Amino acid sequence: MSSLPSKGLGRGLDVLISSDFDKSLLLTPSDKIEKIPVDKLQPSPYQPRKHFDESALNELATSIKRHGIVQPLVVTPIKDGVYTLIAGERRFRAAKIAKLGEVPAIIRSSEELEQLELAIIENVQRVDLNPLEQAISIERLHDQFSMSYDDIAKRLGKANSTVNNIVRLLGLPENAREALSKGQISEGHARAILSLKNDVERQNYLLSAITTQGWSVRQAERFVSSVKAGISDTSKARARILSETPATKALSKSLGTAVSIRRMAKGGKLEINFASDSELDEIIAKIQAQ
Missing domain, CATH: 3.90.1530.30 (Conserved hypothetical protein from pyrococcus furiosus pfu- 392566-001, ParB domain)
Incomplete structure (x- = not known):
């Protein structure tokens, strides 16, 4: 019987990684x-x-x-x-x-x-x-x-x-692991879900928002930030995320001012910020020109 190669076998842990997974x-x-x-x-x-x-x-x-x-x-x-x-x-x-x-x-x-x-x-x-x-x-x-x-x-x-x-991805809940393996969520999405490890309810909510509403990694990260900032109401955290979308970003760039969406029970409002009447006139002119 040949002797075991040393090639790293049996070496101690250099890095602490959570072993809280199946x-x-x-x-x-x-x-x-x-x-x-x-x-x-x-x-x-x-x-x-x-x-x-x-x-x-x-x-x-x-x-x-x-x-x-x-x-x-x-x-x-x-x-x-x-x-x-x-x-x-x-x-x-x-x-x-x-x-x-x-x-x-x-x-x-x-x-x-x-x-x-x-x-x-x-x-x-x-x-x-x-x-x-x-x-x-x-x-x-x-x-x-x-x-x-x-x-x-x-x-x-x-x-x-x-x-x-x-390796930390192994700490994801089973439903998120399955979504990741099927390509329904990206690695970036998975990390956002993993960062809510002690909050199973919001992990599940975030996973659902990603898979059913098409949330981007950036939106998922903003949701996590909202939760960690103390916004305990999930609906408020969600509203904060949805106020900024790729569409509002593009419109903000086009109009030269902040644009956001305010979701309501039915539909919502598109809000365009302006600092003065003259800026409002400029915004209106840009909209009419398009």
């Missing part, structure tokens, strides 16, 4: 999950991280007692039924604290790991991959190969911020 997204139909006895596992020799926060491990152990291990470990066989951890050492340590007899794991040979890592990297570099598919592929490299986000960024030739922002 980890089952990282699994593929071909991933067979086995139950491995805890006493048959040993830490990876490529894991440079020697200190693990005890309080965090105890919290994880408590969670594991209640819910089990949601995301399987990734291991590679050594000999005599013993396995080396490739990914999931925190889960492994917490499982021992929780006194589990066995843990779920995906078993891969060192050759498989090399081939799969290369396949995922090639996959994430495809131009036709949508942002959510990219996010899943990048997170698989991080979670199942213990590659840091910085290392992944270097391998992909992308900026660290680009990789971080892509």
